[in-house]
Amino acid sequence: MAKELILGLDIGSSGVRAALYDIDANPIKDSLVKIERTLRVSVDGASEIDTDLAVNQVVTAIDQILIKSNEINGIIGHVASCSFWHSLVAVDAGGNHTPVVLGWADTRSRGFTDVLRNQFDENNVHNRTGARFHSSFWPAKLMWLRSEFPDAFSQATELMSFSDLLGLRIFDESATSVSMASGTGIFDARECKWDPELVAYLKLKPAMLPTIAADDQSFKLNKEYAQRWPRLAHAKWLPTIADGVANSIGSGCIDENRAALMVGTSGAMRVVYKGEPPRNIPDGLWCYRVDRERVIVGGALSDGGGIYDWLRRNLRIELSDDAICKEMACRGANAHGLTFMPFLGGERSTGYNENATGAIHGLTMAHDAIDILQSGMESVAYRFADIFDQLKSIFPDIVVVASGGALNASPVWTQMIADVLGRNLGLSTVPEASLHGAVLLALASTGKIVLTDKISQVEQNQISFHPECHSIYETARRRHENFYESYHQTQ
Numbered sequence: 434m435a436k437e438l439i440l441g442l443d444i445g446s447s448g449v450r451a452a453l454y455d456i457d458a459n460p461i462k463d464s465l466v467k468i469e470r471t472l473r474v475s476v477d478g479a480s481e482i483d484t485d486l487a488v489n490q491v492v493t494a495i496d497q498i499l500i501k502s503n504e505i506n507g508i509i510g511h512v513a514s515c516s517f518w519h520s521l522v523a524v525d526a527g528g529n530h531t532p533v534v535l536g537w538a539d540t541r542s543r544g545f546t547d548v549l550r551n552q553f554d555e556n557n558v559h560n561r562t563g564a565r566f567h568s569s570f571w572p573a574k575l576m577w578l579r580s581e582f583p584d585a586f587s588q589a590t591e592l593m594s595f596s597d598l599l600g601l602r603i604f605d606e607s608a609t610s611v612s613m614a615s616g617t618g619i620f621d622a623r624e625c626k627w628d629p630e631l632v633a634y635l636k637l638k639p640a641m642l643p644t645i646a647a648d649d650q651s652f653k654l655n656k657e658y659a660q661r662w663p664r665l666a667h668a669k670w671l672p673t674i675a676d677g678v679a680n681s682i683g684s685g686c687i688d689e690n691r692a693a694l695m696v697g698t699s700g701a702m703r704v705v706y707k708g709e710p711p712r713n714i715p716d717g718l719w720c721y722r723v724d725r726e727r728v729i730v731g732g733a734l735s736d737g738g739g740i741y742d743w744l745r746r747n748l749r750i751e752l753s754d755d756a757i758c759k760e761m762a763c764r765g766a767n768a769h770g771l772t773f774m775p776f777l778g779g780e781r782s783t784g785y786n787e788n789a790t791g792a793i794h795g796l797t798m799a800h801d802a803i804d805i806l807q808s809g810m811e812s813v814a815y816r817f818a819d820i821f822d823q824l825k826s827i828f829p830d831i832v833v834v835a836s837g838g839a840l841n842a843s844p845v846w847t848q849m850i851a852d853v854l855g856r857n858l859g860l861s862t863v864p865e866a867s868l869h870g871a872v873l874l875a876l877a878s879t880g881k882i883v884l885t886d887k888i889s890q891v892e893q894n895q896i897s898f899h900p901e902c903h904s905i906y907e908t909a910r911r912r913h914e915n916f917y918e919s920y921h922q923t924q
Contacts, residue, residue, distance in 0.1 A: 438507040440498070440668070441872040442491070442514035443865065444596060445676055446472055446482075446536050447698050449490050450865055451498040453505060454872045456881055461505060465865065466498045473533075478540035478568075478779075481533040484522060487595060488602055499664055511651075512670040513875030515679035515867050516596035518616035518721075519569050523578070523589035524598065524607075531585065534595045535574055538699075538735055540779050542577030543568040543787035549576075552634065556716075562631070563615065563622040563710060563720030563730075565785045570618025575635050590641060596673040597643050604652040609643035610672035615722035622710050622722055646672045648724045649878060671875045676867050677733075678723045681705045683870025684836045684861040685891030687884060689828050692731070692821070694850065694858070695866075696837040699778070700737030700813060702820045704828055705729045715823040717783025723874075730827065732782030732820035736775045736791075737813060738839025741846075743777060744809050748802040758845040761807050766852060766902040767909040769804035771795045772916045773812035783819045784917075794916055810846050811906070814853035815913045821854055834893060836861040852902035853910065859893035 436455065443450035448469040453461040468490050472482045519537035524530045549555075549566040564570050571592070579586045593601070594613045601607040614620045619631045619642075627642050651669035653659075659666040681693035681703045689706045707727050710720045720730045744750075750757065772794040780789035793805065824831060835858050840847045851858045863869050877884040 436507045437510045438505070439872055439875065440495075440509050440512045440665070441868045442494070442512065443676060443679070443868045443871065444491055444514060444516040444599070444673075445867070446517040446520075449494040450868050451494040452865065452868055453498065453502055453507075453509070456876070458869065458872050458876055458882060458887055460864070460869070461502070464498060464502050464505065466494050466501060468494050472536045472538070474538070478543065480536040480538035480540070482536065484530050484532055484534050484598070487534055488599060491599060495662060495665075499662060509664055509668050511875055511879065512665065512668050513871040514596070514670070514673045515676040515871040516594065516599075516613065516673050518594075518613070518675045518677055519618075520595040521571055521574050522593055522595060522598050523586070524591040524593065524601065525588045526590045528601075530598060534598075537569045538778050539574070540568040540787065542573035543779075545573040545576040545580075546787050549573060553630075558628075558631070559716070560714055561621050561623060562618055562628055563714060564618035565719070567618075567781065567785050568779075568787060569781060572618055572631060572635060575637075591643070592637070592641050593643050600652060600673070603654055603658045604670065605655045606652055607643050608646040608650065608652075608672070610646050610674055611648065611722045611724055612672070612674040612678050614643070614645055616675055620722075622720055622728065625722065625725055648672070648726075671878065674723070674871060674874060675721065677701055677703060677731075678705065678721075678729055679867040679870035679874070680836065681729065681870065682723075682873055682884075682888070683863055683866035683868065684834050685859075685863070685888050685893070686834055687727075687888050690831060692824055692828070692831045692833050694817060694833050694835045696737040696813070696835070696839040696846070698737060698739040698839075700734035700817065700837075701731055702817055702824065702833075703729050703731030704824060704831060711827050715826055717785075717819065717823050719782070724878075731824065734775070734813065734816050735778035735781050738837065738842075740775055740777055740809050740813060741806070741839060741843065744806045748805060750802050750806060754842050757803070757806070758843060760803055761845050764803070764807065766849075766905040767811065769800060769808050771800065771804060771808035772913055773805075773808040774917065774920055775809060775812040775816060782816075783823060792920060810843075811849055811853070811909070812913060814846075814850045814906075815910045817850060818853050818910060832856070832859065834859040834861055835896075836863070836866045847896055848899075851896045851898040853906045855898055855900075855903040855907075857898055858896040860896055862892045862894060
């Protein structure tokens with residue numbers, strides 16, 4: 434009897450990953466396919482990707498993995514996927530979509546945030562939807578689209594996340610998961626339904642919003658794609674979950690005792706647990722859904738590994754990652770005395786300042802490129818510390834598990850974060866944590882595995898914090914927070 438396999442897809446804003454796994458969630462050797470991409474950004478705040486290109490990249494990734502795994506015996510019974518949160522695309526009655534997908538970092542709608550705050554009690558909305566008023570979410574984006582492109586908006590019959598559009602293309606269905614819907618900012622995370630007050634204010638007809646899929650619902654390929662991918666013709670495609678959810682689960686964090694800290698292009702710190710949203714969600718945090726049984730609470734940074742890449746490129750630092758790590762380790766914690774505001778991509782958690790930009794305070798002729806790079810990396814750690822403090826108000830005993838390509842490439846950054854937090858970290862050794870998490874949750878939902886058993890097997894390297902460095906960073910963080918407060922007042 435042929436063994437059963439599961440295809441995993443990670444549809445991120447910075448790339449698409451695809452790999453095969455066995456029924457115990459172990460990756461099949463040499464099956465991974467990667468397609469890198471970047472969203473188009475501009476000085477006015479755009480962060481978008483061509484819609485057809487984005488769809489074709491996913492289709493190409495599936496093409497490639499089916500070719501690459503042609504010699505791997507087994508029946509692909511299920512497809513599990515995760516996708517980037519907070520995206521938006523509109524579709525008209527003829528099935529024609531907007532030419533671009535708006536990403537989470539698109540801030541062109543930031544002018545409507547204050548309009549929403551003046552119209553609603555933001556604390557009440559935040560406690561229902563888990564989302565603050567911010568350009569990351571649909572309310573401001575939809576108001577901007579209606580204002581800037583009234584003709585196109587009036588023709589829209591459906592609004593959806595990118596993963597929903599992909600489903601419409603390959604399944605002929607546009608149902609969305611609770612997980613993806615909860616990241617829109619117009620979904621009641623407590624009632625698991627579209628928020629009627631926001632829907633009414635935004636003048637949305639119910640038919641414009643995707644149907645919320647059942648947690649155990651599955652989809653089948655339409656005729657066109659079943660013919661293109663005969664090996665997947667009978668596979669069950671499970672509802673797409675958010676990549677942040679998948680990353681946390683793949684890193685081994687599924688209860689109130691563990692927080693997943695991720696540094697990829699952006700950054701996030703999240704706690705997944707079974708139960709209901711906190712009675713009062715802290716102001717600087719968000720709260721979304723994993724599914725109808727679990728929630729995810731945390732904070733997100735627009736600048737994570739992206740700030741490292743940007744500084745290294747623009748400062749023309751030619752040293753290798755290893756050489757940079759060694760140089761920073763020799764210089765020591767906060768050796769530069771600089772104060773860096775890491776908001777090149779704007780601010781989300783914890784202040785949600787739509788007008789935030791990057792800044793460096795304290796530069797002198799004595800500083801060099803490594804000083805600036807190090808101060809930028811340490812400032813990201815300070816922002817994580819702010820998220821961590823708010824998470825501890827709900828989960829006082831959490832331990833932190835770190836993951837992400839940026840940390841794997843820079844061990845010194847992992848050490849900085851541990852030293853700033855004053856906590857030992859577990860560094861997940863799982864490759865492609867988001868892919869792994871999507872597969873784990875899918876297998877658990879179909880009864881193939883017990884999730885808690887598999888999570889207990891996730892391996893970690895232990896990073897111990899240095900008390901003397903933590904003391905230095907406590908002083909530096911106070912300087913950072915003081916500048917942050919005065920900086921916000923000028924924005």
